Amino acid sequence: xxxxxxxxxxxxxxxxxxxxxxxxxxxxxxxxxxxxxxxxxxxxxxxxxxxxxxxxxxxxxxxxxxxxxxxxxxxxxxxxxxxxxxxxxxxxxxxxxxxxxxxxxxxxxxxxxxxxxxxxxxxxxxxxxxxxxxxxxxxxxxxxxxxxxxxxxxxxxxxxxxxxxxxxxxxxxxxxxxxx
Numbered sequence: 222x223x224x225x226x227x228x229x230x231x232x233x234x235x236x237x238x239x240x241x242x243x244x245x246x247x248x249x250x251x252x253x254x255x256x257x258x259x260x261x262x263x264x265x266x267x268x269x270x271x272x273x274x275x276x277x278x279x280x281x282x283x284x285x286x287x288x289x290x291x292x293x294x295x296x297x298x299x300x301x302x303x304x305x306x307x308x309x310x311x312x313x314x315x316x317x318x319x320x321x322x323x324x325x326x327x328x329x330x331x332x333x334x335x336x337x338x339x340x341x342x343x344x345x346x347x348x349x350x351x352x353x354x355x356x357x358x359x360x361x362x363x364x365x366x367x368x369x370x371x372x373x374x375x376x377x378x379x380x381x382x383x384x385x386x387x388x389x390x391x392x393x394x395x396x397x398x399x400x401x
C-alpha cells in the first residue's frame with residue numbers, strides 16, 4: 222500500500238504563456254515556482270505522485286489535434302521523469318464537458334485509476350488530491366481523499382487553500398503517516 226498525492230497539471234504544476242491558459246506545444250508552458258521541489262519533497266517523504274489532468278484543447282481550439290495533445294503530454298511526462306528522478310504517472314482525459322465521460326474531473330475515473338496503480342484505495346486517509354479548480358476538489362471528495370486547493374485561480378471551495386504547491390506539499394508531509 223502506498224501514500225499517494227494526485228496533482229492537477231495546469232495552474233498547479235505548470236503555467237501557460239498563452240492568454241487563454243491552454244498549453245498545446247512544449248514551448249507554451251513553464252514550471253510554477255517551487256513545483257519541482259515540492260514534488261521531490263513528497264517523493265522523498267515516501268509518497269507516490271500522479272498527475273491527473275483534463276486536457277480538452279483539441280475540442281476548444283481550432284487546429285489543435287488529438288495527436289498533438291498526446292505528444293505534448295508524452296513530452297511533459299518525459300520531462301517530469303528527467304527532472305524528478307522518480308516515476309510520476311500521468312492519467313489524462315482529453316474529452317470536453319459535452320462528452321459526458323467518467324474520466325473528466327469532476328468524474329472519478331482518472332483518480333480511481335491512479336489510486337489502483339498505487340495500491341492506495343484502501344488507505345484513502347493517506348491519499349491527497351491537489352489542484353486549483355472546483356472540479357479537482359469535487360473529484361477528490363467523491364473518491365474520499367483529502368483535498369487541497371492551490372493558487373486560488375478560481376473560486377475557493379475549500380477552507381484551506383495554499384498560495385503555492387510547496388505550501389500544500391509541506392502540509393501533506395506534516396499531516397501524513399509514512400507507509401511502512
